Amino acid sequence: MEREIMLQADKIGKYFYDPVKFRVLNDISFTVNRGEFVTLVGKSGSGKSTLLYLLSTMDTDYDGSLYIHGEKITGQKQNQLAAIRNEKIGFVFQFHYLLPEFTCLKNVMIPAMRLGKLSRKEIEERAYQKLTLLGLHDQALKPASKLSGGQQQRVAIARALINDPLVIMGDEPTGNLDSKNTQIVFDIFKQLTHELNQTIIAVTHDNDFAEKSDRTIEMQDGKIIAGHT
Amino acid sequence: MARKNSINSEISFTYIVKQRKLTLIAALGVTIGISIFIFMNSLTTGFDRKSNESIFKNSPHIRVYKDDNISQPLIKAGTQQAADVIVNPKVIPETNRIVNPQDIADLLRKQPDVKLVTPTVAVSIFYNNGKSQIAGNASGVIIDDADQMFSIQSLMVEGDMESLKTTPNGILLGVGIADKMSAKPGDNISVTSSENVTKVMKVVGLFQTNNSVLDKTKSYINISAAQQLENKNASYVSDINVSVNDFNKAQDYSKRFSHLTGYKAEDWKAANETVVAASRMRTIIITAVSFSILLVAGFGIYNILNMTISQKLNDIAILKAMGFKGKDVIRIFVQQALIIGLMGILIGLGVASLLVWRMAHVFVGGDIGYFPIRFEPWVYLKGSIFGLIITLAAGYIPAKKAANVDPVAIFRK
Numbered sequence: 001m002e003r004e005i006m007l008q009a010d011k012i013g014k015y016f017y018d019p020v021k022f023r024v025l026n027d028i029s030f031t032v033n034r035g036e037f038v039t040l041v042g043k044s045g046s047g048k049s050t051l052l053y054l055l056s057t058m059d060t061d062y063d064g065s066l067y068i069h070g071e072k073i074t075g076q077k078q079n080q081l082a083a084i085r086n087e088k089i090g091f092v093f094q095f096h097y098l099l100p101e102f103t104c105l106k107n108v109m110i111p112a113m114r115l116g117k118l119s120r121k122e123i124e125e126r127a128y129q130k131l132t133l134l135g136l137h138d139q140a141l142k143p144a145s146k147l148s149g150g151q152q153q154r155v156a157i158a159r160a161l162i163n164d165p166l167v168i169m170g171d172e173p174t175g176n177l178d179s180k181n182t183q184i185v186f187d188i189f190k191q192l193t194h195e196l197n198q199t200i201i202a203v204t205h206d207n208d209f210a211e212k213s214d215r216t217i218e219m220q221d222g223k224i225i226a227g228h229t
Numbered sequence: 230m231a232r233k234n235s236i237n238s239e240i241s242f243t244y245i246v247k248q249r250k251l252t253l254i255a256a257l258g259v260t261i262g263i264s265i266f267i268f269m270n271s272l273t274t275g276f277d278r279k280s281n282e283s284i285f286k287n288s289p290h291i292r293v294y295k296d297d298n299i300s301q302p303l304i305k306a307g308t309q310q311a312a313d314v315i316v317n318p319k320v321i322p323e324t325n326r327i328v329n330p331q332d333i334a335d336l337l338r339k340q341p342d343v344k345l346v347t348p349t350v351a352v353s354i355f356y357n358n359g360k361s362q363i364a365g366n367a368s369g370v371i372i373d374d375a376d377q378m379f380s381i382q383s384l385m386v387e388g389d390m391e392s393l394k395t396t397p398n399g400i401l402l403g404v405g406i407a408d409k410m411s412a413k414p415g416d417n418i419s420v421t422s423s424e425n426v427t428k429v430m431k432v433v434g435l436f437q438t439n440n441s442v443l444d445k446t447k448s449y450i451n452i453s454a455a456q457q458l459e460n461k462n463a464s465y466v467s468d469i470n471v472s473v474n475d476f477n478k479a480q481d482y483s484k485r486f487s488h489l490t491g492y493k494a495e496d497w498k499a500a501n502e503t504v505v506a507a508s509r510m511r512t513i514i515i516t517a518v519s520f521s522i523l524l525v526a527g528f529g530i531y532n533i534l535n536m537t538i539s540q541k542l543n544d545i546a547i548l549k550a551m552g553f554k555g556k557d558v559i560r561i562f563v564q565q566a567l568i569i570g571l572m573g574i575l576i577g578l579g580v581a582s583l584l585v586w587r588m589a590h591v592f593v594g595g596d597i598g599y600f601p602i603r604f605e606p607w608v609y610l611k612g613s614i615f616g617l618i619i620t621l622a623a624g625y626i627p628a629k630k631a632a633n634v635d636p637v638a639i640f641r642k
């Protein structure tokens with residue numbers, strides 16, 4: 001079966017200039033198919049987060065080109081990129097998760113309200129669904145700041161799923177979770193990719209987690225050393 | 230679209246509620262700024278109205294009269310080496326009459342925006358009080374016209390203005406003169422003009438302008454009586470007074486009228502330069518002070534917004550990562566500023582009304598009476614608009630900064 005390409009990186013390179021000029025990403029080319037569950041591994045400092053920010057369209061300062069779902073991302077205006085992120089991409093960031101002054105429910109609802117395709121009631125229902133999926137139903141109305149790190153991370157995952165994005169990107173999305181919850185998240189990711197045809201790219205330091213994914217891309221010193229295709 | 234914006238509003242509201250205290254303090258700043266702005270500007274408007282009122286008790290909008298001519302050098306120097314022949318400059322002795330006043334009055338009446346044109350004979354006179362004389366001046370007028378111009382009827386304290394029409398030698402006296410002469414309506418007094426004509430006049434009424442100088446010198450008589458005092462015939466007119474629809478534009482008309490008639494046309498501002506200059510100075514100072522206070526209130530909003538934004542950099546980064554555009558971020562924070570500003574303005578309008586109401590009941594006495602302040606809708610509108618503009622500016626500057634936050638830079642921290 002011919003697979004649909006969801007994400008394509010073509011000869012991507014990036015420099016940091018502070019404190020000294022330094023090539024953080026070097027000639028990165030790879031593709032990710034629709035419905036694939038890809039993990040990104042590598043030593044600390046190898047450039048995983050940097051690459052993910054770039055794939056997420058937030059960082060536009062790089063060489064080479066990036067395509068998402070056949071659309072060229074490189075060179076687009078900030079406002080267009082924001083719209084693409086809102087509709088097509090869901091994120092779970094490393095360390096930065098939620099708006100602390102809002103309830104968990106509201107945090108999950110925000111991207112959908114921004115998208116504005118559903119009524120408020122529908123959005124609320126969906127948000128409850130996602131929270132239930134991650135075992136947080138009873139925490140829905142608590143302010144986000146009152147949750148543990150692991151709980152916050154799971155709320156962030158629920159939020160990443162709310163708009164049914166084409167691609168979900170996570171920077172150590174299970175970094176704060178115990179093995180039981182890691183397994184839950186893993187199962188969710190498997191289900192999203194294999195049953196709902198969504199695509200997942202997740203950075204992880206968990207070898208077990210990486211091994212069970214569809215494909216693992218390994219990075220070292222800003223280069224991909226394994227798992228291009 | 231409305232739904233997309235509603236999330237922006239929800240976020241601003243949450244930030245406001247979570248920072249109740251700071252929000253209230255910033256709003257209080259706006260309240261103080263707005264109420265003082267409105268109060269002080271109502272004050273200037275009140276002062277100006279009072280001062281204009283007192284000016285228009287005596288000055289017409291425009292006065293057309295024959296100006297004194299100064300004699301010119303007789304011979305101009307023909308070459309550069311030669312000097313001018315200089316003659317000691319003097320006022321040329323001419324009568325200060327307007328030739329053909331009827332034609333000029335008709336011409337003026339035909340001009341656009343002219344409300345009323347009336348000829349007047351101004352006479353310097355002495356009110357004879359036994360052995361002593363009181364210097365003053367009488368205006369020879371057509372009393373109905375003069376009443377329209379100077380609202381004499383409203384100034385009457387005794388007697389009847391209308392009886393001047395039926396009493397050819399009637400006189401309306403300022404209360405100050407009447408006091409000195411112990412004259413009351415019905416009494417006869419004698420006056421002497423600078424032409425040395427003495428005439429017995431019958432007091433038909435007393436008026437009070439609350440301008441003590443006017444009250445001690447001024448009187449109104451019929452124009453024919455004034456002509457007799459000046460020893461002139463019935464076509465003699467010294468001034469033609471003109472009322473226009475908008476007295477604020479009197480300056481523009483006066484220039485045109487000078488051209489048109491060949492006589493000097495002087496508007497009320499030129500005739501009352503000192504008073505007008507003082508009022509302008511007062512306006513400038515009060516405007517500057519009240520604007521500064523409003524500006525300080527703006528800084529209050531600016532500060533709280535700057536603070537919110539620097540505390541919420543992480544939120545802003547997450548929102549932008551989730552697809553909020555720069556303009557959404559601007560909306561969130563400008564809306565926050567707007568809510569603070571509107572709260573402050575609304576309360577400020579109330580406080581200002583209270584201040585104005587209180588001051589309007591303070592009796593100052595003298596020529597002024599009650600404090601000359603009242604509700605000026607225009608000032609309230611102006612205050613609210615300036616308050617909003619400053620609020621928007623104070624919100625927009627930090628919001629713009631927030632919109633430019635680079636989420637990646639925040640996430641890397």
Ligand SMILES: Nc1ncnc2c1ncn2[C@@H]1O[C@H](COP(=O)(O)OP(=O)(O)OP(=O)(O)O)[C@@H](O)[C@H]1O
Pocket residue numbers: 016017018019024042043044045046047048049050051641
């Ligand atoms: N803003 C920056 N300026 C300069 N160098 C940077 C900046 N951000 C990251 N780096 C450097 O770029 C390299 C890659 O960083 P990156 O955060 O992508 O690593 P990572 O693979 O995500 O590591 P970890 O597993 O610890 O999260 C590191 O050497 C880091 O020091």
Ligand SMILES: [Mg+2]
Pocket residue numbers: 048049050094171
């Ligand atoms: Mg990282």
